[in-house]
Amino acid sequence: MRQISMRELYEILKQIFPLGELTEQRSNLAFITVDRAQLRPLLLHLRDREGFTHLVLLTAVDWIEDGSFQLTYLLCDRLGQRDLGLRVMLPRDGAAMESIHDLWPTAATYQRELREMFGIAFPESPRVEEDFILEGWTGTPPYRRDFDTLKYSNETFAPRPGRETRDPEGYMKEQLYPDGN
């Protein structure tokens, strides 16, 4: 059987679901923007009808300038040798998404991490409120773009002696010519 291209797959899917933009990155990798409401039926269709049985990853990208998070659900069809990424855009303020842990149990781990690192809520996901990597973190979720790592570090950790920065040129001069000649 001839393997259909990603664009052909997109056209087939488009007849069933309202879909957004298609980005064909390679002949075997494409990304489609979908509405939040369409995600679940589309995932089910891809998993059960199109052979995309493997959830490769679920992650988020912070587009702070647009005020939105992009959730990427990457699925793999191993026998068809192709990957499809679904992009869901969420507003940054009060970001929340439906859980898919009942489709892939591993998604619960990804959702726990996203809740902790990006502050995206997944209300029905099991153990989602438990700390994953950070312990007792209450501030801005650290993987958001507006989290300033340097500021956090300066506020949290005390400076230690021996860490002063020096101007290399002046320092070498001082070392080589201590009397200033």
Added chain:
Amino acid sequence: MAYRPDRSQYPSRKADGSLDIDLTSGKYLKLWQGPQHPGITGNMAVELTVCGDEVVEGKTHVGYLHRGFEKLMERRTFIQCFPIVCRICVPEPDFNEYCYAVAVEELAGIEVPERAHWIRTLILEMGRINSYLMYLGGQAGALGQGVIGQWTTYVRDLMLDRFEELTGARIYHMFIMPGGVRDGLPDGFHKRMKKTLREIEKTLDDVEDVMFNNAVFKKRTVGLGYIDPALLDTYGVTGPTARAAGVAKDVRKDQPYLVYPELDFEPVVGRDSDVYTRADVRRRDLLMSVDLIRQILAKMPDEGPVMTELPNVLHWKIPRGETYVRGECSRGEYGYYLVTDGSGYPRRVNVRGPSYTHAMALLERLIVNCNISDVAALMVSLHTYPPEIER
């Protein structure tokens, strides 16, 4: 007489499906296996609830090694990320370099010379051998056979010598960079590599005799940690763990990359999907890597460039885009999801390590009803490295 487990003490389930464990009842005990425990893989911990010596619930805890790589990379230029990525996985760092380099090359539209593809494949297979050797020592060690670890560490050290002469470093090689590899092979490398491969084969013969034909090892691992093949995709299981269940999942064959289409090999597949089969699949896969390195050395071009010319890396901007690049590492599918926004910094890097699914959801499922003394063997058999979980 057949063993009959006493289930009368087992917890019932609450309405939401979670276990009704009353620790004050005296029936149950919480045990922490790790983070400092000889039977744990790397810096992670498993919180066990036991009833007698059987585990009724296990929860994986990570975070002891979190350094925020993905966040660090967002504040570094593309070339500054290159020495960071290898730190994500200690025993097999080269896949990070490879996946990151290919993702950057793809989005920046850079062609890599053919000889660099061969050297990259060589490096990845050498790394796979190292990782498997470490695993075999760990798997035997989890069942009390300390000597296997000593033997495999010896041959792994020989392979580290080959890495040192090729890349200048033993653990973090920083050799596969965007655009190609840093250098060609040194003089006499072929000869010394072949000698190392012979030594590895000899050691593996001994390992087979002492570990795989050992009655105690068989008795304790056959039938332990069975993974139903139907669960593989549901739990995102890849690599040797999936192949031991009879599914020939191997990215090198499924979505061939580098020079794998020119090499002659078939994925090593097992049948029984238990700890013993997983160990055996990895041993045979290791021997296949030895064979692949021989093929690479015989077929690779001796002359030609290994690095393409890059734009000024200090002012290197990559157009907006996103991609996912994967490879088959010793533990399963390793991948990098890279998003760029047209600036000189990555917008987002997400590392997909096989341990992410294996050590969390899968382990927590398999560990139920396991005997405490088998937990270490089960955990090692999934071949997990915690830094991949908490990048």
